[in-house]
Amino acid sequence: MDVGCGRDLNFFKAILKRFPRVGALVGIDKDPSVSQTAHVKNKRIWCYVANIVKRETLTVFEGMMDKVISTNTVNKIPKKKLMFENVYRLLRPGGEAAFFFILDSCYHTFLMALLKIPKFKEIFKGRHNPNMYPKHRREQYYKKMLEEVGFHYVISLEEEKIYPHPSEEDWKDELYEGYKNMFEVSPESVDEIKEEAFQIYVKTIGRYEGEPYYRVLLLSLFGQKEV
Numbered sequence: 001m002d003v004g005c006g007r008d009l010n011f012f013k014a015i016l017k018r019f020p021r022v023g024a025l026v027g028i029d030k031d032p033s034v035s036q037t038a039h040v041k042n043k044r045i046w047c048y049v050a051n052i053v054k055r056e057t058l059t060v061f062e063g064m065m066d067k068v069i070s071t072n073t074v075n076k077i078p079k080k081k082l083m084f085e086n087v088y089r090l091l092r093p094g095g096e097a098a099f100f101f102i103l104d105s106c107y108h109t110f111l112m113a114l115l116k117i118p119k120f121k122e123i124f125k126g127r128h129n130p131n132m133y134p135k136h137r138r139e140q141y142y143k144k145m146l147e148e149v150g151f152h153y154v155i156s157l158e159e160e161k162i163y164p165h166p167s168e169e170d171w172k173d174e175l176y177e178g179y180k181n182m183f184e185v186s187p188e189s190v191d192e193i194k195e196e197a198f199q200i201y202v203k204t205i206g207r208y209e210g211e212p213y214y215r216v217l218l219l220s221l222f223g224q225k226e227v
């Protein structure tokens with residue numbers, strides 16, 4: 001099962017390639033449009049609407065899963081322990097779970113810096129949780145959480161990834177594309193906002209070997225349910 005599978009079903013494509021004899025793949029996502037639009041071309045793939053923090057939407061799958069994975073979704077869920085508890089319930093005895101998610105991102109730091117500037121704060125129309133990536137919630141914090149839930153043989157791996165961007169102009173455009181829906185930007189101020197946002201980004205995040213860059217801290221977590 002893939003929790004928060006999203007439309008592209010990338011995980012299932014990878015699993016089918018690597019394990020062509022896999023029995024069945026179940027994708028769940030809380031967004032109903034995912035199961036409506038997900039491109040399911042294989043009869044062993046099933047997509048359902050379910051919310052991993054609402055147990056009543058999951059009962060049909062409880063105790064059924066050999067493996068559960070979730071990528072890029074844990075960081076979207078405020079009630080993480082509840083999510084892990086529900087994943088634990090989905091597993092059969094001896095079943096395994098793996099999670100991959102963001103622990104911190106320089107985009108968060110950048111947005112916090114932008115919102116300290118009155119000009120940007122005034123035109124902000126998005127939603128943002130300033131406490132999204134608390135500094136004390138790192139590898140050991142989540143490892144302990146999984147153990148408290150009941151998982152055995154918990155393994156965790158924290159890694160920082162750095163992606164330098166060779167073209168400043170492309171980076172300005174990408175930053176703008178990533179954030180434009182969060183701000184009310186009039187057409188005549190696009191260039192000015194783009195330039196200012198880029199300058200704030202570089203001032204806040206810095207450069208890597210002379211180039212602007214994206215930095216993200218990622219966690220892989222693995223655990224097994226008792227046999």
Ligand SMILES: C[S@@+](CC[C@H](N)C(=O)[O-])C[C@H]1O[C@@H](n2cnc3c(N)ncnc32)[C@H](O)[C@@H]1O
Pocket residue numbers: 003004005006007010028029030031034050051052053070071072073076077
């Ligand atoms: C960033 S996407 C990741 C998609 C895919 N796993 C990937 O790595 O490409 C996060 C997905 O998690 C889903 N999601 C968020 N909260 C969820 C919840 N509580 N229960 C189930 N799905 C959830 C979203 O609807 C979205 O499709």
